[in-house]
Amino acid sequence: MDIFYGINEQDRNALLGCLQAVKKTYLKGEVIFDVGDDLTSVGYILEGEVQLSKDDYDGNKVIVSNVGPNETFGEAFVCAGVDKSEVSATALVETQILLLNFHRILSVCVNTCPFHKKLIENIIKTIATKNIMLQKRIELLSKKTLRERILHFLRTEKKKTKKEIFEIPYSREQMALYISADRSALSRELSNMKNENIIDYDKNTFRLK
C-alpha cells in the first residue's frame, strides 16, 4: 500500500517538506542501512527494489521481505519506537528512495491539515495490512506437513485471482522460500499431488480439484 494514496501532487509536495524528505540513489547491491544502524527515517521507494534481510545466529541470511515502488520499509521499527534497525536493507537493483522523517509525522504535525490526517490513516492502514499478511504467513508456516503448506498456499493464491485455473507470481524457488521448504522437496510433493489427482498444474498455472 502507498502511504501517499489519495493525496494530490500539491499536498504531497507540502508533506514531503514537512517529512524532511531526502532523495537518495543506491546502486545494485549497495547497503541502505545495516543491522544496528540508527533508524529515524523510513524509506519510500520511488524506483527499484529493496531487500530486507538479517543474519541469524548461525550466520545464515534470512530474507525478511522484498519491497518495491511506492512501498515503504522500516516503518514498523520507527513506529514501534525501536531506534536501532534489526534488519539490513539492500538495493537489489539501482534504486531511488525518499528518506522520510516519520517522527515528524507521528509526534509533531498531527493537528495541522486534512492531508496530514490522510497520511496518518494511510500509514495505519499500511502497517495493519502488513500485520494481516504476516498473520496469514504464520498460519501457513504452522502447518506441519509440506502438503498442507502447499495446499494452503495454493488456496490463498486461488482466492486472490478468483479463478478456477490460476497463475502464481512466484518461481518454484520463491514459492519454496515463502513456505520455508526445500525446493526439490516442493517439486517432488507437487508431482505426488498431481499423480494423486489432487491438483493439476503446468509451469505456474495451477488448478485445485
Next chain:
Amino acid sequence: MDIFYGINEQDRNALLGCLQAVKKTYLKGEVIFDVGDDLTSVGYILEGEVQLSKDDYDGNKVIVSNVGPNETFGEAFVCAGVDKSEVSATALVETQILLLNFHRILSVCVNTCPFHKKLIENIIKTIATKNIMLQKRIELLSKKTLRERILHFLRTEKKKTKKEIFEIPYSREQMALYISADRSALSRELSNMKNENIIDYDKNTFRLK
C-alpha cells in the same frame, strides 16, 4: 501495549465518549464475535482473557493469539479496512471488554486535541509492535529443524530476561504450540539437547551453553 498509555483519567473518559465505548461482559466460553461478523469496533479488555482463533480448511482450530487486560483485539482488521472478521474471539474466562468505534478515531476526530494525538500514536505503536513480534515468529517458524526452532526460541527468551539462567513463561504444551511442533517431539529433542550438553534445564528453568 495499552492504547491508553500516558492518557490521564479525565482525558480518557472524554475519549471513551468519543469512541462510543460500550462495556460488555462475557461468560467463560462465550463467543464475542465470529468469523464473518461485521467488524466496526475494536475490543479493549478490562478484565479476563480472550482467545482469537479460526478454523482452517480441514476444520482444525488454529489459535491466532491470546489477549489479556489492557490489550486490544481486532484492531488490525479495522485499521486495515477489512470489515468482516477473519477470526473469531472467545472469552476464555469471564471477561469484561470495551467495544470502541475505531473509525471515529481514525477518520473523524483526528484534529481535535492533544490526547487524541497521543491515542493515535499509541495505536500506531501497538500495531507496529505486533508487526515486529509477528515478524520474529515467522523467522522462528522458517527454521527447518525442530532443534533450530527450540534454540531460536530459547535465545529469544534468554534475551528477554537478560539472565544466564532464565525461566520461560510457557508450559511444554504452549511452547510446542508456539513453535508449531509436536509436544512429545519437543520433549524428546530437549532431552537430546541436554544429553549432548547443548542446554541444561529443569522444569521451566533453562540455561544455554
Next chain:
DNA sequence: AAATATCTGTTGCATGTGCAACAAATATAA
C-alpha cells in the same frame, strides 16, 4: 545457432519428527 546460465524435476539416502500409546511426575480435588 551455439554456448552459457538459470530454473525445474528426479532420485537415493539418511534422519528428523509426527503420531500413538503408555509411564512417570506433578498438580488439583475430594
Next chain:
DNA sequence: TTATATTTGTTGCACATGCAACAGATATTT
C-alpha cells in the same frame, strides 16, 4: 491423606522431507 486430573517424558514406528547430485528444460547471452 487418597483419589483424580493434568502435565511431561519415553519409546517404537512409519514416513515425510532436507540434502546432494544430477539431468532435463528453459531462458539469456554471445
